[in-house]
Amino acid sequence: MKFLVRLLRRNEGKGYWVLNARIYSFLLWGLTNPKVLSPELTLSQMLRIGVQALPMASLVALSVGFILAMQASTELGKLGADSFIPDLVSLSLMRELGPLLIAIIVVGRSGSAVTAEIGTMKVNEEIEALRVMAISPVRYLVVPRYLALVIMLPILTIFGNCVGLAGGWAVCAGTLDMPTSFYIKHAVDRPELWDLYSGLIKSVVFAHIIITIACHQGLNVEDGAQGVGRATTNSVVFSILWIIISDAILTGLFFFVS
Protein backbone atom coordinates (compact mmCIF):
# COMPACT_ATOMS: atom_id res chain seq x y z
CA MET A 1 0.00 0.00 0.00
CA LYS A 2 2.90 2.29 0.74
CA PHE A 3 3.94 1.66 -2.88
CA LEU A 4 0.62 3.06 -4.08
CA VAL A 5 1.07 6.14 -1.87
CA ARG A 6 4.56 6.66 -3.36
CA LEU A 7 3.33 6.22 -6.91
CA LEU A 8 0.53 8.75 -6.45
CA ARG A 9 2.77 11.27 -4.72
CA ARG A 10 4.67 11.67 -7.99
CA ASN A 11 1.48 13.10 -9.47
CA GLU A 12 0.71 15.30 -6.49
CA GLY A 13 -1.33 18.38 -7.28
CA LYS A 14 -2.27 17.13 -10.74
CA GLY A 15 -5.99 17.12 -10.38
CA TYR A 16 -9.14 16.08 -8.63
CA TRP A 17 -8.94 12.35 -9.43
CA VAL A 18 -5.35 12.09 -8.25
CA LEU A 19 -6.43 13.66 -4.96
CA ASN A 20 -9.20 11.03 -4.69
CA ALA A 21 -6.73 8.24 -5.40
CA ARG A 22 -4.29 9.63 -2.84
CA ILE A 23 -7.00 9.80 -0.17
CA TYR A 24 -7.91 6.16 -0.78
CA SER A 25 -4.28 5.06 -0.82
CA PHE A 26 -3.81 6.65 2.62
CA LEU A 27 -7.05 5.07 3.88
CA LEU A 28 -5.89 1.63 2.72
CA TRP A 29 -2.44 2.21 4.24
CA GLY A 30 -4.20 3.28 7.44
CA LEU A 31 -5.79 -0.18 7.71
CA THR A 32 -2.38 -1.60 8.60
CA ASN A 33 -0.94 1.53 10.25
CA PRO A 34 -3.70 3.52 12.05
CA LYS A 35 -1.27 6.35 12.93
CA VAL A 36 -1.41 7.35 9.24
CA LEU A 37 -5.06 8.31 9.74
CA SER A 38 -4.28 10.72 12.63
CA PRO A 39 -7.15 9.61 14.95
CA GLU A 40 -6.88 12.74 17.14
CA LEU A 41 -7.16 15.09 14.17
CA THR A 42 -10.07 13.06 12.79
CA LEU A 43 -11.94 13.29 16.10
CA SER A 44 -11.43 17.06 16.33
CA GLN A 45 -12.68 17.42 12.73
CA MET A 46 -15.72 15.25 13.55
CA LEU A 47 -16.49 17.71 16.31
CA ARG A 48 -16.04 20.76 14.07
CA ILE A 49 -17.65 19.45 10.91
CA GLY A 50 -20.32 17.26 12.43
CA VAL A 51 -21.27 17.93 16.02
CA GLN A 52 -21.20 21.71 15.69
CA ALA A 53 -23.50 21.48 12.66
CA LEU A 54 -26.21 19.78 14.72
CA PRO A 55 -28.21 22.91 15.68
CA MET A 56 -28.42 24.18 12.10
CA ALA A 57 -29.20 20.73 10.68
CA SER A 58 -31.89 20.24 13.33
CA LEU A 59 -33.57 23.53 12.54
CA VAL A 60 -33.64 22.76 8.81
CA ALA A 61 -34.90 19.20 9.36
CA LEU A 62 -37.61 20.37 11.76
CA SER A 63 -38.78 22.97 9.24
CA VAL A 64 -38.80 20.45 6.40
CA GLY A 65 -40.86 17.96 8.44
CA PHE A 66 -43.23 20.77 9.32
CA ILE A 67 -43.57 21.93 5.69
CA LEU A 68 -44.06 18.40 4.36
CA ALA A 69 -46.84 17.64 6.83
CA MET A 70 -48.59 20.99 6.24
CA GLN A 71 -48.49 20.66 2.43
CA ALA A 72 -49.59 17.03 2.58
CA SER A 73 -52.44 17.76 4.97
CA THR A 74 -53.90 20.33 2.55
CA GLU A 75 -53.98 17.97 -0.45
CA LEU A 76 -54.46 14.60 1.24
CA GLY A 77 -57.16 16.12 3.45
CA LYS A 78 -59.26 16.81 0.35
CA LEU A 79 -59.08 13.10 -0.48
CA GLY A 80 -59.71 12.02 3.11
CA ALA A 81 -56.25 10.46 3.22
CA ASP A 82 -54.89 12.30 6.26
CA SER A 83 -53.75 9.01 7.71
CA PHE A 84 -51.06 8.77 5.02
CA ILE A 85 -49.31 11.95 6.14
CA PRO A 86 -46.88 10.14 8.52
CA ASP A 87 -45.99 7.69 5.72
CA LEU A 88 -45.32 10.51 3.29
CA VAL A 89 -43.22 12.56 5.74
CA SER A 90 -41.22 9.52 6.78
CA LEU A 91 -40.53 8.21 3.25
CA SER A 92 -39.72 11.65 1.83
CA LEU A 93 -37.24 12.36 4.62
CA MET A 94 -35.51 8.99 4.60
CA ARG A 95 -35.20 8.51 0.86
CA GLU A 96 -34.62 12.03 -0.35
CA LEU A 97 -35.04 15.22 1.61
CA GLY A 98 -33.09 14.20 4.71
CA PRO A 99 -29.81 13.31 2.95
CA LEU A 100 -30.14 16.08 0.35
CA LEU A 101 -30.97 19.01 2.63
CA ILE A 102 -28.52 18.05 5.38
CA ALA A 103 -25.81 17.71 2.71
CA ILE A 104 -26.62 21.17 1.34
CA ILE A 105 -26.45 22.64 4.86
CA VAL A 106 -23.06 20.95 5.38
CA VAL A 107 -21.80 22.30 2.02
CA GLY A 108 -22.61 25.84 3.10
CA ARG A 109 -21.35 25.44 6.63
CA SER A 110 -18.43 23.03 6.50
CA GLY A 111 -17.44 22.60 2.83
CA SER A 112 -16.92 26.33 2.40
CA ALA A 113 -15.04 26.53 5.73
CA VAL A 114 -12.69 23.69 4.73
CA THR A 115 -11.90 25.36 1.38
CA ALA A 116 -11.32 28.75 3.01
CA GLU A 117 -9.16 27.23 5.75
CA ILE A 118 -6.95 25.14 3.45
CA GLY A 119 -6.82 27.96 0.87
CA THR A 120 -5.68 30.47 3.50
CA MET A 121 -3.06 27.97 4.69
CA LYS A 122 -1.81 27.74 1.10
CA VAL A 123 -1.61 31.54 0.80
CA ASN A 124 0.23 31.80 4.15
CA GLU A 125 2.83 29.20 3.03
CA GLU A 126 1.57 26.77 5.71
CA ILE A 127 1.03 24.02 3.10
CA GLU A 128 4.55 24.66 1.80
CA ALA A 129 5.85 24.46 5.39
CA LEU A 130 4.17 21.06 5.80
CA ARG A 131 5.81 19.75 2.62
CA VAL A 132 9.23 21.08 3.68
CA MET A 133 8.78 19.32 7.03
CA ALA A 134 8.18 16.09 5.04
CA ILE A 135 4.52 15.99 6.13
CA SER A 136 2.05 15.19 3.36
CA PRO A 137 -0.72 17.85 3.28
CA VAL A 138 -3.12 15.20 1.92
CA ARG A 139 -2.45 12.87 4.84
CA TYR A 140 -2.32 15.58 7.49
CA LEU A 141 -5.10 17.92 6.30
CA VAL A 142 -7.35 16.09 3.85
CA VAL A 143 -7.64 12.53 5.19
CA PRO A 144 -8.85 13.50 8.72
CA ARG A 145 -11.46 15.85 7.21
CA TYR A 146 -12.52 13.18 4.72
CA LEU A 147 -12.98 10.55 7.41
CA ALA A 148 -14.75 13.00 9.70
CA LEU A 149 -17.33 14.00 7.11
CA VAL A 150 -17.89 10.50 5.73
CA ILE A 151 -18.64 9.36 9.29
CA MET A 152 -20.57 12.41 10.46
CA LEU A 153 -22.83 13.18 7.47
CA PRO A 154 -24.78 9.88 7.70
CA ILE A 155 -25.08 10.41 11.47
CA LEU A 156 -26.33 13.95 10.90
CA THR A 157 -28.75 12.58 8.30
CA ILE A 158 -30.22 10.01 10.72
CA PHE A 159 -30.50 12.71 13.36
CA GLY A 160 -32.12 15.07 10.82
CA ASN A 161 -34.62 12.38 9.81
CA CYS A 162 -35.69 11.98 13.45
CA VAL A 163 -36.02 15.74 13.96
CA GLY A 164 -37.95 16.04 10.67
CA LEU A 165 -40.36 13.34 11.83
CA ALA A 166 -40.86 15.35 15.01
CA GLY A 167 -41.73 18.38 12.86
CA GLY A 168 -44.31 16.32 11.00
CA TRP A 169 -45.71 15.01 14.26
CA ALA A 170 -46.11 18.57 15.58
CA VAL A 171 -48.36 19.42 12.61
CA CYS A 172 -50.33 16.17 12.73
CA ALA A 173 -50.86 16.31 16.49
CA GLY A 174 -51.47 20.06 16.60
CA THR A 175 -53.76 20.66 13.63
CA LEU A 176 -55.18 17.26 12.71
CA ASP A 177 -55.60 15.83 16.22
CA MET A 178 -53.80 12.69 15.09
CA PRO A 179 -52.85 10.44 18.04
CA THR A 180 -49.11 10.28 18.66
CA SER A 181 -49.11 6.48 18.72
CA PHE A 182 -50.79 6.40 15.28
CA TYR A 183 -48.23 8.85 13.86
CA ILE A 184 -45.27 6.89 15.25
CA LYS A 185 -46.64 3.54 14.09
CA HIS A 186 -47.15 4.74 10.50
CA ALA A 187 -43.96 6.78 10.34
CA VAL A 188 -41.86 3.86 11.56
CA ASP A 189 -43.70 0.87 10.03
CA ARG A 190 -44.23 2.21 6.53
CA PRO A 191 -40.62 2.68 5.40
CA GLU A 192 -38.59 -0.44 4.75
CA LEU A 193 -35.02 -0.86 5.92
CA TRP A 194 -33.86 -0.28 2.34
CA ASP A 195 -35.41 3.22 2.42
CA LEU A 196 -33.12 4.08 5.34
CA TYR A 197 -30.11 2.43 3.70
CA SER A 198 -30.65 4.18 0.38
CA GLY A 199 -30.67 7.55 2.17
CA LEU A 200 -27.50 6.66 4.06
CA ILE A 201 -25.73 5.51 0.89
CA LYS A 202 -26.63 8.85 -0.63
CA SER A 203 -25.27 10.74 2.36
CA VAL A 204 -21.93 8.87 2.15
CA VAL A 205 -21.66 9.74 -1.57
CA PHE A 206 -22.58 13.36 -0.81
CA ALA A 207 -19.95 13.50 1.96
CA HIS A 208 -17.33 12.24 -0.51
CA ILE A 209 -18.34 14.89 -3.04
CA ILE A 210 -18.39 17.74 -0.50
CA ILE A 211 -15.03 17.07 1.12
CA THR A 212 -13.04 16.13 -1.97
CA ILE A 213 -14.24 19.21 -3.86
CA ALA A 214 -13.65 21.44 -0.80
CA CYS A 215 -10.10 20.15 -0.24
CA HIS A 216 -9.20 20.15 -3.94
CA GLN A 217 -10.34 23.75 -4.32
CA GLY A 218 -8.47 24.76 -1.15
CA LEU A 219 -5.21 23.05 -2.13
CA ASN A 220 -5.27 24.71 -5.56
CA VAL A 221 -5.83 28.30 -4.43
CA GLU A 222 -3.82 30.87 -6.39
CA ASP A 223 -3.73 34.69 -6.25
CA GLY A 224 -4.04 35.37 -2.54
CA ALA A 225 -7.23 36.52 -0.83
CA GLN A 226 -9.13 36.86 -4.12
CA GLY A 227 -8.21 33.28 -4.94
CA VAL A 228 -9.49 32.06 -1.57
CA GLY A 229 -12.84 33.77 -2.22
CA ARG A 230 -13.06 32.30 -5.72
CA ALA A 231 -12.17 28.81 -4.50
CA THR A 232 -14.76 28.98 -1.72
CA THR A 233 -17.48 30.01 -4.18
CA ASN A 234 -16.43 27.24 -6.59
CA SER A 235 -16.43 24.73 -3.76
CA VAL A 236 -20.03 25.52 -2.78
CA VAL A 237 -21.35 25.77 -6.36
CA PHE A 238 -19.65 22.59 -7.64
CA SER A 239 -20.58 20.63 -4.53
CA ILE A 240 -24.29 21.49 -4.77
CA LEU A 241 -24.27 20.84 -8.51
CA TRP A 242 -22.65 17.41 -8.17
CA ILE A 243 -24.75 16.49 -5.14
CA ILE A 244 -27.95 17.06 -7.12
CA ILE A 245 -26.62 15.27 -10.22
CA SER A 246 -25.42 12.29 -8.18
CA ASP A 247 -28.74 12.27 -6.29
CA ALA A 248 -30.59 11.94 -9.58
CA ILE A 249 -28.27 9.12 -10.70
CA LEU A 250 -28.53 7.27 -7.38
CA THR A 251 -32.31 7.67 -7.22
CA GLY A 252 -32.51 6.20 -10.74
CA LEU A 253 -30.26 3.33 -9.76
CA PHE A 254 -32.21 2.55 -6.58
CA PHE A 255 -35.48 2.79 -8.51
CA PHE A 256 -34.40 0.05 -10.90
CA VAL A 257 -32.61 -2.02 -8.24
CA SER A 258 -35.55 -2.08 -5.83
Place this chain on the structure above:
Amino acid sequence: MKNPPKKTSDSSDIILEVRDLVQVFNGRAVLNGLNFKVRRGETFIIMGGSGCGKTTLLRILIGAQKPTSGSVRLFGQDITQLDPEALDKIRLRFGMNFQFGALFQSMTVGENIALPLQEHSRVDPSLIEMVVKMKLELVGLTGFENFKPSEISGGMRKRVGLARALALDPELLFSDEPTSGLDPVMTAVVDQLTLDSTRKIGVTAVVVSHDMTSAFRIATRMLMLGSGPRQGEIVAEGTPDEIRNNPDPFLQQFIRGEADGPIPLRLSQDDYLKHLLGDG
Protein backbone atom coordinates in the same frame (compact mmCIF):
# COMPACT_ATOMS: atom_id res chain seq x y z
CA MET B 1 57.66 5.92 -3.52
CA LYS B 2 55.21 8.57 -4.58
CA ASN B 3 53.02 10.34 -2.06
CA PRO B 4 49.32 10.19 -2.81
CA PRO B 5 48.03 13.44 -4.32
CA LYS B 6 46.57 15.82 -1.77
CA LYS B 7 42.95 16.69 -2.13
CA THR B 8 42.30 20.40 -2.39
CA SER B 9 38.85 19.98 -0.81
CA ASP B 10 37.10 17.01 0.68
CA SER B 11 34.00 16.25 -1.39
CA SER B 12 32.26 14.79 1.69
CA ASP B 13 32.64 18.23 3.24
CA ILE B 14 30.33 19.74 0.64
CA ILE B 15 26.77 19.78 1.92
CA LEU B 16 25.17 21.65 -0.99
CA GLU B 17 26.33 21.93 -4.57
CA VAL B 18 24.52 23.85 -7.30
CA ARG B 19 25.53 23.17 -10.92
CA ASP B 20 24.47 25.12 -14.03
CA LEU B 21 21.15 26.06 -12.43
CA VAL B 22 18.72 27.80 -14.78
CA GLN B 23 15.20 28.97 -14.00
CA VAL B 24 13.15 30.57 -16.73
CA PHE B 25 9.78 32.28 -16.17
CA ASN B 26 7.82 33.41 -19.26
CA GLY B 27 10.93 33.34 -21.42
CA ARG B 28 12.97 35.40 -18.89
CA ALA B 29 15.94 33.72 -17.19
CA VAL B 30 15.62 34.60 -13.50
CA LEU B 31 18.57 32.33 -12.66
CA ASN B 32 21.07 31.76 -15.43
CA GLY B 33 23.66 29.01 -15.02
CA LEU B 34 24.47 29.36 -11.30
CA ASN B 35 27.33 27.32 -9.83
CA PHE B 36 28.31 27.34 -6.15
CA LYS B 37 29.06 25.05 -3.21
CA VAL B 38 28.33 25.25 0.50
CA ARG B 39 30.61 23.40 2.90
CA ARG B 40 29.68 21.88 6.22
CA GLY B 41 29.75 24.40 9.09
CA GLU B 42 29.54 27.48 6.87
CA THR B 43 27.07 30.32 7.19
CA PHE B 44 26.46 31.04 3.53
CA ILE B 45 24.62 34.25 2.69
CA ILE B 46 22.79 34.66 -0.61
CA MET B 47 22.16 38.35 -1.21
CA GLY B 48 20.83 40.49 -4.00
CA GLY B 49 18.30 43.17 -4.80
CA SER B 50 14.56 42.74 -4.89
CA GLY B 51 13.44 40.52 -7.77
CA CYS B 52 16.91 39.07 -8.41
CA GLY B 53 15.67 35.51 -7.79
CA LYS B 54 16.84 34.90 -4.20
CA THR B 55 13.57 33.37 -3.03
CA THR B 56 13.23 31.38 -6.29
CA LEU B 57 16.72 29.99 -5.68
CA LEU B 58 15.83 29.10 -2.10
CA ARG B 59 12.63 27.35 -3.20
CA ILE B 60 14.69 25.27 -5.64
CA LEU B 61 17.27 24.47 -2.94
CA ILE B 62 14.58 23.10 -0.58
CA GLY B 63 12.93 21.09 -3.36
CA ALA B 64 9.74 23.16 -3.42
CA GLN B 65 10.25 23.98 -7.10
CA LYS B 66 11.88 22.18 -10.01
CA PRO B 67 14.45 24.26 -11.95
CA THR B 68 14.29 24.58 -15.73
CA SER B 69 17.69 22.85 -15.90
CA GLY B 70 20.74 22.14 -13.78
CA SER B 71 21.27 20.17 -10.61
CA VAL B 72 21.11 20.75 -6.86
CA ARG B 73 23.09 18.19 -4.87
CA LEU B 74 22.00 18.23 -1.25
CA PHE B 75 23.84 15.82 1.07
CA GLY B 76 25.29 14.24 -2.07
CA GLN B 77 21.97 13.61 -3.84
CA ASP B 78 20.54 15.52 -6.78
CA ILE B 79 17.18 16.63 -5.36
CA THR B 80 15.92 17.72 -8.78
CA GLN B 81 15.85 14.04 -9.79
CA LEU B 82 14.50 12.53 -6.57
CA ASP B 83 10.98 11.14 -6.16
CA PRO B 84 8.92 12.74 -3.35
CA GLU B 85 9.57 9.86 -0.96
CA ALA B 86 13.36 10.18 -1.25
CA LEU B 87 13.07 13.97 -1.09
CA ASP B 88 11.21 13.66 2.21
CA LYS B 89 14.16 11.73 3.67
CA ILE B 90 16.46 14.58 2.64
CA ARG B 91 14.01 17.12 4.08
CA LEU B 92 14.30 15.50 7.51
CA ARG B 93 17.97 16.55 7.50
CA PHE B 94 17.34 20.27 7.00
CA GLY B 95 15.13 22.93 8.56
CA MET B 96 13.52 25.86 6.81
CA ASN B 97 12.82 29.21 8.42
CA PHE B 98 10.26 30.97 6.21
CA GLN B 99 10.29 34.74 5.64
CA PHE B 100 7.02 35.28 7.48
CA GLY B 101 7.34 32.26 9.75
CA ALA B 102 4.65 30.18 7.94
CA LEU B 103 3.39 29.19 11.38
CA PHE B 104 0.16 27.23 11.60
CA GLN B 105 -2.32 29.85 12.75
CA SER B 106 -4.71 27.31 14.26
CA MET B 107 -2.01 25.93 16.55
CA THR B 108 -0.24 27.38 19.56
CA VAL B 109 3.45 28.27 19.46
CA GLY B 110 4.25 25.06 21.35
CA GLU B 111 2.16 22.91 18.98
CA ASN B 112 3.92 24.48 15.99
CA ILE B 113 7.32 23.48 17.31
CA ALA B 114 6.09 20.05 18.44
CA LEU B 115 4.56 19.12 15.06
CA PRO B 116 7.73 17.90 13.28
CA LEU B 117 8.70 15.97 16.42
CA GLN B 118 5.27 14.32 16.68
CA GLU B 119 5.30 13.39 13.00
CA HIS B 120 8.87 12.16 12.66
CA SER B 121 10.01 10.89 16.03
CA ARG B 122 8.69 8.19 18.31
CA VAL B 123 9.55 9.95 21.52
CA ASP B 124 7.22 10.23 24.49
CA PRO B 125 4.87 13.29 24.52
CA SER B 126 6.45 14.46 27.80
CA LEU B 127 9.86 14.46 26.12
CA ILE B 128 8.44 16.41 23.16
CA GLU B 129 7.11 18.96 25.64
CA MET B 130 10.58 19.25 27.11
CA VAL B 131 12.19 19.70 23.67
CA VAL B 132 9.64 22.42 22.85
CA LYS B 133 10.62 24.25 26.04
CA MET B 134 14.31 23.89 25.18
CA LYS B 135 13.80 25.28 21.67
CA LEU B 136 11.74 28.17 23.01
CA GLU B 137 14.47 28.92 25.54
CA LEU B 138 17.01 28.86 22.66
CA VAL B 139 15.10 31.61 20.85
CA GLY B 140 14.34 33.58 24.01
CA LEU B 141 10.62 32.85 24.16
CA THR B 142 10.30 30.83 27.35
CA GLY B 143 6.69 30.73 28.56
CA PHE B 144 5.10 31.47 25.17
CA GLU B 145 4.07 27.84 24.49
CA ASN B 146 0.35 28.51 24.76
CA PHE B 147 0.22 31.70 22.71
CA LYS B 148 -1.29 31.65 19.22
CA PRO B 149 0.87 33.10 16.39
CA SER B 150 -1.66 35.94 16.07
CA GLU B 151 -1.01 36.90 19.71
CA ILE B 152 2.73 37.52 19.35
CA SER B 153 4.75 40.14 17.44
CA GLY B 154 6.33 39.72 14.01
CA GLY B 155 9.80 39.38 15.52
CA MET B 156 8.57 36.69 17.89
CA ARG B 157 6.93 34.83 15.02
CA LYS B 158 10.26 34.82 13.16
CA ARG B 159 11.94 33.38 16.24
CA VAL B 160 9.24 30.72 16.61
CA GLY B 161 9.78 29.88 12.92
CA LEU B 162 13.49 29.45 13.68
CA ALA B 163 12.73 27.27 16.72
CA ARG B 164 10.45 25.07 14.58
CA ALA B 165 13.11 24.83 11.86
CA LEU B 166 15.59 23.64 14.51
CA ALA B 167 13.13 21.25 16.19
CA LEU B 168 14.57 18.10 14.63
CA ASP B 169 18.18 19.28 15.15
CA PRO B 170 18.89 19.56 11.41
CA GLU B 171 22.33 19.50 9.85
CA LEU B 172 21.42 22.37 7.55
CA LEU B 173 19.25 25.43 8.14
CA PHE B 174 17.71 27.44 5.30
CA SER B 175 16.53 30.89 6.29
CA ASP B 176 14.61 33.32 4.10
CA GLU B 177 15.08 36.98 5.03
CA PRO B 178 15.23 36.22 8.77
CA THR B 179 15.69 39.87 9.75
CA SER B 180 13.51 41.75 7.26
CA GLY B 181 11.07 44.09 8.96
CA LEU B 182 12.77 43.82 12.36
CA ASP B 183 14.17 46.67 14.45
CA PRO B 184 17.98 46.78 14.92
CA VAL B 185 17.88 45.17 18.35
CA MET B 186 15.63 42.34 17.19
CA THR B 187 17.84 41.94 14.09
CA ALA B 188 20.86 41.51 16.38
CA VAL B 189 18.92 38.98 18.47
CA VAL B 190 17.97 36.90 15.40
CA ASP B 191 21.55 37.15 14.10
CA GLN B 192 22.86 35.94 17.44
CA LEU B 193 20.44 33.00 17.29
CA THR B 194 21.75 32.06 13.84
CA LEU B 195 25.33 32.41 15.10
CA ASP B 196 24.53 30.25 18.15
CA SER B 197 23.03 27.58 15.87
CA THR B 198 26.01 27.55 13.52
CA ARG B 199 28.96 28.15 15.82
CA LYS B 200 27.74 26.34 18.95
CA ILE B 201 25.51 23.55 17.62
CA GLY B 202 27.41 23.14 14.34
CA VAL B 203 24.48 23.66 11.98
CA THR B 204 25.32 24.76 8.44
CA ALA B 205 23.22 27.77 7.46
CA VAL B 206 22.13 29.08 4.05
CA VAL B 207 20.57 32.47 4.60
CA VAL B 208 18.86 34.62 1.99
CA SER B 209 19.12 38.28 2.96
CA HIS B 210 19.45 41.79 1.65
CA ASP B 211 20.26 43.23 5.07
CA MET B 212 23.98 44.01 4.69
CA THR B 213 24.69 44.69 8.39
CA SER B 214 23.15 41.38 9.36
CA ALA B 215 24.81 39.52 6.46
CA PHE B 216 28.34 40.70 7.34
CA ARG B 217 27.70 39.91 11.01
CA ILE B 218 26.90 36.23 10.50
CA ALA B 219 28.45 35.20 7.17
CA THR B 220 31.46 32.99 6.66
CA ARG B 221 30.93 33.15 2.89
CA MET B 222 28.67 35.27 0.70
CA LEU B 223 27.21 35.21 -2.78
CA MET B 224 25.71 38.17 -4.61
CA LEU B 225 23.06 37.59 -7.30
CA GLY B 226 22.78 40.15 -10.07
CA SER B 227 19.74 42.01 -11.30
CA GLY B 228 18.87 44.17 -14.30
CA PRO B 229 21.42 43.56 -17.08
CA ARG B 230 23.19 41.01 -14.85
CA GLN B 231 19.98 39.20 -13.92
CA GLY B 232 20.46 35.57 -13.00
CA GLU B 233 24.25 35.55 -12.76
CA ILE B 234 26.56 35.51 -9.76
CA VAL B 235 28.12 38.96 -9.36
CA ALA B 236 30.56 37.91 -6.64
CA GLU B 237 31.27 35.09 -4.22
CA GLY B 238 33.72 34.96 -1.33
CA THR B 239 34.39 35.60 2.34
CA PRO B 240 32.97 38.78 3.90
CA ASP B 241 36.38 40.49 3.54
CA GLU B 242 36.67 39.47 -0.12
CA ILE B 243 33.17 40.79 -0.77
CA ARG B 244 33.93 44.08 1.03
CA ASN B 245 37.12 44.57 -0.99
CA ASN B 246 35.67 43.50 -4.34
CA PRO B 247 35.83 46.53 -6.66
CA ASP B 248 32.79 45.50 -8.72
CA PRO B 249 30.70 48.70 -8.86
CA PHE B 250 27.46 46.71 -8.91
CA LEU B 251 28.45 44.98 -5.66
CA GLN B 252 29.77 48.14 -4.02
CA GLN B 253 26.56 50.04 -4.78
CA PHE B 254 24.55 47.28 -3.15
CA ILE B 255 26.79 47.08 -0.06
CA ARG B 256 26.76 50.85 0.45
CA GLY B 257 23.06 51.14 -0.34
CA GLU B 258 23.56 53.98 -2.84
CA ALA B 259 20.79 55.21 -5.11
CA ASP B 260 23.13 56.03 -8.02
CA GLY B 261 25.15 53.31 -9.70
CA PRO B 262 25.03 50.44 -12.16
CA ILE B 263 22.00 48.77 -10.54
CA PRO B 264 19.19 49.94 -12.80
CA LEU B 265 16.08 51.25 -11.10
CA ARG B 266 14.46 52.55 -14.26
CA LEU B 267 14.49 51.63 -17.95
CA SER B 268 16.91 53.41 -20.27
CA GLN B 269 15.35 56.11 -22.47
CA ASP B 270 15.34 53.79 -25.51
CA ASP B 271 13.85 50.86 -23.56
CA TYR B 272 11.25 53.18 -22.00
CA LEU B 273 10.14 54.37 -25.44
CA LYS B 274 9.95 50.79 -26.70
CA HIS B 275 7.93 49.82 -23.62
CA LEU B 276 5.52 52.73 -24.08
CA LEU B 277 5.06 51.98 -27.77
CA GLY B 278 4.57 48.28 -27.07
CA ASP B 279 7.68 47.11 -28.93
CA GLY B 280 9.60 45.90 -25.88
